[in-house]
Amino acid sequence: MRFLLSFVVLSLGLFVIAEPTVSPYVRREKRVRIPEGWSLKGRHHPDAIVPLRFALTQRNIDAIGEYLMEVSHPESKKYGKHWSAGQILERFTPSGETIEAVRAWLFENGFESNRVRVTPNKGWIEVFATTEEAERLLQTEYNVYSHTTGKEHLACYSYHLPSHIAPHVDFVTPTVHFDSRLTRRSESSDAQPARAVGQPGSGSSPKTTGGFAGSIASDLSTCDQFITLDCLRALYGFYYSPVSASKNSYGIVEYTPQAYIQSDLDMFATNFSQALYGKAPYMVSVDGGYAQAQYQGFDYNGESDLDLQYGMSLVTAAQEVTLYQVGDMVEGASFNNFLDAIDGSYCTFEGGNDPTQDGIYPDPYGGGYEGPEACGTAKPTYVISTSYSYNEADLTPFYTARQCAEYAKLGLMGVTVLYSSGDYGVAGNNDLCLNPNGTQTLGGKVFNPSFPGTCPYITSVGATMVPRGSTVYEPETACEEIIYSGGGFSNYFAMPEYQKKAVDYYLRNYYPDYPSDIWNSTGASRAYPDISANGANYVVAVDGQFILVYGTSCSSPVSGAMFTMINDARLAVGKSPIGFINPTIYSTRFAGLFNDITVGYNPGCGTTGFNATHGWDPVTGLGTPNFPKLLAAWLELP
Incomplete structure (x- = not known):
């Protein structure tokens, strides 16, 4: 939007808008x-x-970034003074x-x-x-x-x-937008889900090498081969029991047909978190979403099983986890359907759903969910993690800007929004890269950023790993096993002020040695990811067996669990939730509170991608969380 952000002047020439003509x-x-x-x-x-x-x-959309900084920057006198939905409605x-x-x-x-x-x-x-x-x-x-x-x-x-x-x-x-939801079913597709598995954008689901033989050590000696809860706690110092659970919840978003299986949650709990045996997440159905059991297998259960087994276990049985299950089996859903549900002002004030992209409810063709669309029916939790994404180029600049503004509004209301950064390095989902004319192909040479990872008002989470032969007491590297941490520079969004110093340092000292026509080399675009966490070799129970799972799909829910517990500590002493965290984590006040990752790359598009190095980098961001340091620093803030 004109209106939300200054779009980056692209060297790539991928689109043209508002071109004047000789007519009025x-x-x-x-x-x-x-x-x-x-x-x-x-x-x-x-x-x-x-x-x-x-x-x-x-109105006032040009200033939304300034408003958000006022309540999110640790040096601001208005830090933590979040807005109500009514204030947002009145202002915009x-x-x-x-x-x-x-x-x-x-x-x-x-x-x-x-x-x-x-x-x-x-x-x-x-x-x-x-x-x-x-x-x-x-x-x-x-x-x-x-x-x-x-x-x-x-x-x-x-x-x-x-x-x-x-x-x-x-x-x-409808006009030029080919970010089309394939909502109308063909005559032969009635028995199948409307969209490819891995909603909303295909290719954004976790990866697996399948099951494994042998047993997992009861100590930390095999964390380079098998990541478990104990490995994560040791890596990030994440030892915490909630004390104000009734004031808090951790939100995890899934898109049907992705669904968890309770027997898988119980299998995981029996082995790693016994207090959670028999416990299910608190499910909020959005537009007919439910834990479908018609389709099973890793493609249908892997994401949800992963997110909930680790998300629920890390915040412990004492803390409620809210599962937002979005979309029915026929129409499917998009990010906007979820945003409609957690913010009624978005559903109506922003205009509701775009029929070219979003699931339309009641189902206009019959056979799907025929109840009213979810509009302000679900309360947003203080932290929301989503392990799904599109390629930025899948969507139009106007569409992404409109949605990005909504994430800013959630930040104004005190919500921390996390998205996984992608699993294909500098390439997009399904390893697609851009061509100079804006199309996406496997043979493309131009780096293909992720969305919403490039939205300046969310926190993008990349992936790391424990190198083979190393321990949890040694530095991690960028993930280079099965997946590569998504990262790079937006082609749509300008660089936010909060990350300018960190990104300028990277570009000044470690400038990528690539031609300017294959990446956005302007130095003026939003860079991602912001942070990272382990994303390799997770032990997950899926369809009755333990398998190894990889992806930034692992990194986002783990990070969200830590931020949820930081909120718990702040709420316990009468303070506000941490809300939009980016201005804080990039600030001088939080320098050194993440574990800097300095080894590894994120290949794609026929290159080795970017490299992890000292300070922020477009592979692992600021690094992985050091929970004790972050907790102490956030407790010091008002």
């Missing part, structure tokens, strides 16, 4: 080309209905001028008032237009595209807005 109209967005798997089917019928939705520019609601300008333009173009609807909290204006009307209004042409799965999608190549309307509209759907 300006180009708002333009698509590079049809994504892989899609083909042009033909023009949309001129009398068919197009559900146009205009995302209205929000689009202005009356914006609403009336767009309404007047629609009326002038022949849309009667009964066809123009402003959403309840004024975030969007909706109008059902014929194809002919929509094409005239936006100076475009609508086509129907067909996917190899049999699904169809409505899109245009580019669209335009009058120059006096453009400042009032962030973007319009």
Whole structure:
């Protein structure tokens, strides 16, 4: 958004927006080309209905980073004074001028008032237009595209807005966006989940080498081969029992068809955390989400089993863990569906779901969840960990900016949001890399950042490992076994002020020796990850057997458990939760409180990627948590 962040001026030339023309109209967005798997089917019928939705520019959104810094920076007098949802709604609601300008333009173009609807909290204006009307209004042409799965999608190549309307509209759907959710089922797919396993973006799930023979030592002697709870506690000094559990909860997000199996949780508990035997997470169903048992196997149970077995065990049986299970088996879900549920102002004020990307509820095609969409139905926990991601290039800049603003709002409310940074080094999910024209292929040479990892208002978590032959008392390295820690530099988001000193130091002393046309070398873009934690050789019970699991999917829930316990300690003495942690962890006050990782790389796109080195680096961030030091430092803050 214009409006949320200053987009980085790319040396890569991957997209063009708001290009002026000789007419009073300006180009708002333009698509590079049809994504892989899609083909042009033909023009949309001129009398068919197009559900146009205009995302209205929000007031004060340019200042959202400043507001967040005020409550998040340890030197601020307002540190920890988080906002209420009502304050956020009041501050960012689009202005009356914006609403009336767009309404007047629609009326002038022949849309009667009964066809123009402003959403309840004024975030969007909706109008059902014929194809002919929509094409005239936006100076475009609508086509129907067909996917190899049999699904169809409505899109245009580019669209335009009058120059006096453009400042009032962030973007319009459906238009150029090919971040398409394949929601409509083909006739032959009724028995299968709507999306590829590993929601929301395929390829972001953990990896495994399968089961293993032999037993696990009861001491710490085999942590270079098998990571268990004891290994993690020893690595990070994470010995803590909650004392204010009733005031706190730890949130973990899963997307159906990913689901845990209770017998797997019990198998893990029997061997490693007996107090949790028979205990299940507190499940919050979002848009029909449930612990499905129809499909089993690592692809369906691995992520959820991993997250809950380690998340629940590390915070102990005394602390409740909230499982947000998002989406049904048919429609699936996206990050926005979850955000709708935990923040009603996002659901209505921000405009609710984007039908090109998000699950739409009630299911418009039948067979899926037919209850009302979750809108402000779930309370956000103080820490929320998500081990799913997209490639930044999967989504449009406007879409990512709109969602990134919501993470900032959660931070303003005191919520710590963690996302795994990805498992393919400098490449994107499924090892896809960018081409100069913006497409993604296995043979691409341009580094492909992760989202939401590149959003400046979340904490991105990379992966480390205990090297073979080493112990938990020696330094870890970047993970280079089965997976590589995702990291690099955004092509969409500008560098936030809080990390400028750390990233400038890296670029000044360890500048990557790569051509400027394969990575964002401007020195002005958001860099990630922020921190890291172990991501290799986790012992996880999946479908009745212990297997070894790898990925930043391991690192994020482990980090979240530690931050949840830091919140516990602060809440116990009457202090606020830690909220958005990035300004604090990058501050001089917290220098040296993470274990610096100085060995390893994150290969991808035909290169060795970046290297881990002294200080922050785009492989392991600031390093791994030293829990006792972090706990003491956060307890000293107001």
